[in-house]
Amino acid sequence: MADGTTTAELDAPGDLVSVADRLDGWLEELDEPETLVEGRREAWERYRELPMPQTASEEWRYTDVEDLRPEDFGFVEPEAARSVEIEDLPATVQEVLAGEQDRSGVAVQVDAGEVYRRLDPELEEQGVVFAPIVEVARERPELLEDRLFSSEVTDAEEKFWTLHRAIFSGGYLLYVPENVRVPEPVHAFRYLEREDAIVGSHTLVVAERGAEVTCVEEFLSPDLEETSLSVGGVEVFAGENATVRYISLQRYGRGVEHYSVQHATTGKDSHLSGFNVALGSDRHRADVTSHVEGPGSESEMLALWFGDGDQHIDHHTLQYHKAPHAYSDLLYKGALTDRGRSVFRGVIRVAQEAQLTDAYQTNRNLLLSEDSHANALPNLEIEADDVRCSHGATVGQVDESQLFYLKSRGLTPLQAERLLVFGFFEEVLGRVPVEGVRSRVRSAIERKLGF
Amino acid sequence: MADKLLEVRDLHVTVEDEDIEILKGVDLEVDHGEIHALMGPNGSGKSTLAKLISGHPSFIASRGEVLYEGDDVLEMEPDERARAGVFMAFQYPSEIPGVSISNFLRTAINAGRDEEDEISVFDFRKRLKDALELLDMDESFADRYVNDGFSGGEKKRNEILQMAVLQPTLALLDETDSGLDIDALKVVADGVNRIGDQNQDLGVLLITHYQRILNYIEPDRVHVMIDGKIVESGGPELAEQLEEQGYDWLREEKEPVSA
Ligand SMILES: Nc1ncnc2c1ncn2[C@@H]1O[C@H](COP(=O)(O)OP(=O)(O)OP(=O)(O)O)[C@@H](O)[C@H]1O
Ligand SMILES: [Mg+2]
Numbered sequence: 001m002a003d004g005t006t007t008a009e010l011d012a013p014g015d016l017v018s019v020a021d022r023l024d025g026w027l028e029e030l031d032e033p034e035t036l037v038e039g040r041r042e043a044w045e046r047y048r049e050l051p052m053p054q055t056a057s058e059e060w061r062y063t064d065v066e067d068l069r070p071e072d073f074g075f076v077e078p079e080a081a082r083s084v085e086i087e088d089l090p091a092t093v094q095e096v097l098a099g100e101q102d103r104s105g106v107a108v109q110v111d112a113g114e115v116y117r118r119l120d121p122e123l124e125e126q127g128v129v130f131a132p133i134v135e136v137a138r139e140r141p142e143l144l145e146d147r148l149f150s151s152e153v154t155d156a157e158e159k160f161w162t163l164h165r166a167i168f169s170g171g172y173l174l175y176v177p178e179n180v181r182v183p184e185p186v187h188a189f190r191y192l193e194r195e196d197a198i199v200g201s202h203t204l205v206v207a208e209r210g211a212e213v214t215c216v217e218e219f220l221s222p223d224l225e226e227t228s229l230s231v232g233g234v235e236v237f238a239g240e241n242a243t244v245r246y247i248s249l250q251r252y253g254r255g256v257e258h259y260s261v262q263h264a265t266t267g268k269d270s271h272l273s274g275f276n277v278a279l280g281s282d283r284h285r286a287d288v289t290s291h292v293e294g295p296g297s298e299s300e301m302l303a304l305w306f307g308d309g310d311q312h313i314d315h316h317t318l319q320y321h322k323a324p325h326a327y328s329d330l331l332y333k334g335a336l337t338d339r340g341r342s343v344f345r346g347v348i349r350v351a352q353e354a355q356l357t358d359a360y361q362t363n364r365n366l367l368l369s370e371d372s373h374a375n376a377l378p379n380l381e382i383e384a385d386d387v388r389c390s391h392g393a394t395v396g397q398v399d400e401s402q403l404f405y406l407k408s409r410g411l412t413p414l415q416a417e418r419l420l421v422f423g424f425f426e427e428v429l430g431r432v433p434v435e436g437v438r439s440r441v442r443s444a445i446e447r448k449l450g451f
Numbered sequence: 452m453a454d455k456l457l458e459v460r461d462l463h464v465t466v467e468d469e470d471i472e473i474l475k476g477v478d479l480e481v482d483h484g485e486i487h488a489l490m491g492p493n494g495s496g497k498s499t500l501a502k503l504i505s506g507h508p509s510f511i512a513s514r515g516e517v518l519y520e521g522d523d524v525l526e527m528e529p530d531e532r533a534r535a536g537v538f539m540a541f542q543y544p545s546e547i548p549g550v551s552i553s554n555f556l557r558t559a560i561n562a563g564r565d566e567e568d569e570i571s572v573f574d575f576r577k578r579l580k581d582a583l584e585l586l587d588m589d590e591s592f593a594d595r596y597v598n599d600g601f602s603g604g605e606k607k608r609n610e611i612l613q614m615a616v617l618q619p620t621l622a623l624l625d626e627t628d629s630g631l632d633i634d635a636l637k638v639v640a641d642g643v644n645r646i647g648d649q650n651q652d653l654g655v656l657l658i659t660h661y662q663r664i665l666n667y668i669e670p671d672r673v674h675v676m677i678d679g680k681i682v683e684s685g686g687p688e689l690a691e692q693l694e695e696q697g698y699d700w701l702r703e704e705k706e707p708v709s710a
Contacts, residue, residue: 400508405545408505409555409617410533410562419558423549423596430549 016074016197019167026077033137039149043165047071050159059156062343062375063285063314068257070163073198073229078134078169079113089116092220093189099436105130105174105186109201111194112169123182129175130186133202136173143175148204151235151263156316157287160259164200164233171202171233176211178239185214185247185434192219192256195226203234207242209267214245216437219280224255227282236264238272240294245273247437251444252280254309260286266297266326275432278305278313279444289318292326292354301330304428304441306421307340307372308448314343319361321354321384330361333428335421336372337448345377348391352383361391366424368398368417418449454521456621456654457481457504462515464496464503464679473499475679476515481621483652488665488690490658491676492698497658498542500676501623505539506532519621534563538619540610542626542658547597552609553579555597556616582615586642603630611642618650624657628664640667662694675701 023044030037052068053060086094089108097106104123107130108116119130129136129143136143153161174186190201205215219230230252238244250258258281266272278284290299305313319328334342344363365374376393398420406416422442429438457480464474473496481487489497503510504517506529517524524532547555556579561569570578579593586608598606607627614622624643628636644667647653657668665673665687673689674681675698682701683689 399545402545402547404507404529405541405547406555406559407529408533408539408541409559409613410530411559412530412562415558415562416530419550419555420547423547426549426596 016076016194018072019075019198020071022075022077023071023166026075032134033141035141036134036137040166043162047159047162047166050162053156053159057156059154059316059345062341063283063312070160070198070229070231074194074196075167076112076169076194076197076199082113082115084115086116090191090193090220093191096189096218096436096440099439102184103187104182104184106189107172107187108189108191109170110191111197112199114170119186123180126180127177128180128182129173131173133168133171133173133204143173143206144204147206147235147237149235151261151289152291153261153263154287154318157261160231161233161261164202164231164261167198167231168200168202168233171204173204173206174213174215176207176213176242178208179210180208181211182213185216187216187218190217190219190230190232192221192224192228192230192252195224195228195255198229198231200231200233202232205234205236205244205246207238207244209240210242211239212243214247214434216247216249216434218249219252219258221252221256221280223253227255227257230256230258230260230281232258232260234260234262234264236262236272236274238264238266238270238294238297240267241269242267243271245275245433247275247277247432247434248286249277249437249440250280250284251440254280254282256281257283258285262286262288263291264289264299265291266294266299268294269296270294271298271300273300274302275428275437276303276315277437277441278303278307278315279441279448282310283312283314285314285316287316289320290328292319292321292328292357293323295323295325297323297326299326299328300431301328301332302428302431303332303334304425305334305342306445306448307334307336307342308338310339312341315345317344317346317361319346319348319359321348321350321357321359324353324355324357326354327358328360331428331431332363333365333425334374335366335368335424336374337368338372340369340372342374343377344375344393345379346391347379347381348389349381350384350387350389355384355386357384357387357389359387359389363393364424365393365395366398366421367395368421414450418446418451421445421449455480455518456483456485456520456652457656458516458518459500459504460516460518462500462503462517463513464499464510465513467509467511472513473510473679474503477676477679477681479674479681481654481656483620483654485671486647486655486657486668488657488659488670488673489676490660490673490690490693495676496679497676498625501539501625501656501658504532504623505529505537530562533619536620537623538614538617538621539623540607540614540625540627542629544598544606544610546599546601548599550597551594552597552612553593556593556613559613559617578616582612585615585645586612587638588612604632604635607631608635608639611639615642615646618646620650620652620654622653622655624655626658626660628659628661636664637667640664643668662690665690677701
């Protein structure tokens with residue numbers, strides 16, 4: 001890289017130093033509680049020991065990251081929170097904020113720094129915490145204990161998880177005390193604008209006994225010319241009889257690769273619902289695990305994706321039943337057009353003690369073009385004998401007789417296809433309780449279909 | 452009106468990819484305001500005729516012509532035909548899970564219209580409500596997904612609901628009566644008649660196996676199709692004769708016994 005800097009470049013943000021070159025030094029200087037720094041250091045060491053996931057492994061067979069070197073991307077150092085006015089937020093974020101009023105909390109992060117946060121003061125009084133993890137680690141470390149980075153990740157997840165742990169920035173804790181009900185969604189925006197960079201946001205949701213909360217995390221960026229990586233982590237804990245809905249809405253522009261490891265744990269008789277939407281980015285890989293640990297608990301796992309251009313969308317799921325009498329239901333539906341690729345690999349694992357488990361898994365894929373391709377690999381690993389489990393996956397095209405039926409009523413081929421695609425997704429979308437999310441998903445799909 | 456509503460001339464139809472000829476020279480004319488019944492044994496080609504007219508991709512006209520108000524229908528895409536006023540009530544309507552009847556019908560009415568010409572929400576609701584009332588259907592029906600989990604009779608009723616909303620000029624009703632209970636048959640038949648009252652131009656080709664529906668929807672002409680050809684045409688009394696005697700006398704009359 002040339003040393004001389006022209007005046008034109010002076011205003012541009014400084015070039016980033018890679019994670020590999022910067023992290024050790026940064027950890028030395030870092031002003032964070034020792035437990036966090038220590039955790040980062042351990043994770044960074046472990047990360048360096050591990051090879052990149054190999055396509056020879058079942059979990060990474062169709063998503064080739066062998067040549068990816070995440071540590072060579074520019075490290076965006078977590079900045080101190082700065083506060084900007086709503087008018088100064090990225091336009092796409094403002095658009096969403098203007099579109100719907102009913103929110104109990106909002107946070108906006110740009111690259112690695114938080115720029116805006118608000119929580120309904122009434123909820124604050126009731127003890128709800130919605131704050132950056134670093135801040136919580138300083139002021140109320142007990143809220144993080146045994147929760148932050150406590151998830152048992154699999155070997156296949158460990159590489160990205162350790163990287164995430166080492167570099168995570170600006171993540172927040174959403175904590176809801178016993179029997180407190182957060183009436184409207186809490187909405188976190190992750191806006192990425194740096195090129196050739198890597199960022200990683202962590203989300204920790206803790207709902208105590210009888211609490212209820214809906215958390216929406218929305219990933220946005222402009223189209224980037226130089227690829228940037230987003231390496232996210234999510235941990236969700238639903239306490240006894242709590243209700244937690246977590247929604248991840250990935251609407252990055254092109255030029256972003258998004259890797260996400262998500263672990264959720266159900267308490268006794270709790271209701272957990274996860275909804276993953278992948279619409280943007282060049283490549284999306286999410287590993288989503290539901291640890292069904294509470295007897296009588298329910299875990300709903302939903303996902304929807306629509307890949308166009310050369311997008312590659314990969315979901316790996318695990319419904320891990322460890323307690324008796326619990327229920328999990330997974331419905332993942334994806335559509336592809338152009339040269340879109342998708343992978344679904346789902347496992348239902350029922351431990352021996354998880355008798356009377358009800359677990360279902362369905363993956364449906366709709367191919368709208370000749371050159372699109374979907375891989376679907378459902379799996380059962382059952383050790384208990386008194387269970388009800390079913391799984392199924394399909395890959396299909398638009399049904400010709402349905403298409404003709406719609407055309408025979410005057411719909412153009414494009415309108416007919418649009419209606420069939422919406423009909424296909426409605427089974428998932430109809431189960432999502434946040435209208436703003438539904439409408440943004442619908443309009444993103446419309447755009448991809450050429451409307 | 453100068454042009455006939457529907458003119459079918461020497462129509463031969465084959466199945467795509469296969470050499471089998473299903474229609475072997477059909478001639479038929481339906482004028483504005485007329486009701487024609489088309490009868491005939493199973494597999495004789497009645498549905499094929501209706502599907503070909505509405506543009507089903509499985510069938511190819513290898514010879515002959517089909518004119519709709521003077522225009523060559525075979526040159527038109529299926530959706531163009533529909534927007535021009537051709538409507539088919541299917542013998543086996545498709546199920547479209549996830550798409551509500553009201554959403555579907557609003558899209559259908561607005562299909563091919565410019566944005567500024569789209570039907571207003573108010574006008575659409577009114578049209579839908581009137582159609583539901585016409586067919587004695589509950590308003591909540593319009594929120595259900597198109598034919599998803601419908602009973603056989605509900606599907607048939609839903610076809611005529613769509614006809615009432617879309618207000619076509621030519622309606623091809625393929626065994627709309629089969630699967631309907633006695634009361635429903637009367638409601639649906641009344642519905643078709645009232646749609647006809649509202650639109651004097653409407654022509655109907657009504658495919659059926661049973662004379663019963665013709666007591667309610669009185670045909671101007673009755674045609675009998677056997678083995679891909681119309682072998683007999685007559686007035687309403689022909690249907691009664693068929694009800695009593697079946698088709699054998701027509702087969703014997705038209706086909707040499709030695710075949
Ligand atoms: N796609 C197809 N491929 C091959 N043969 C077909 C196809 N569609 C229809 N046929 C054949 O064409 C013939 C006429 O079928 P059609 O459905 O038009 O009969 P129909 O008169 O409507 O009978 P029904 O009274 O039982 O409804 C039948 O022998 C049928 O098997
Ligand atoms: Mg038929």
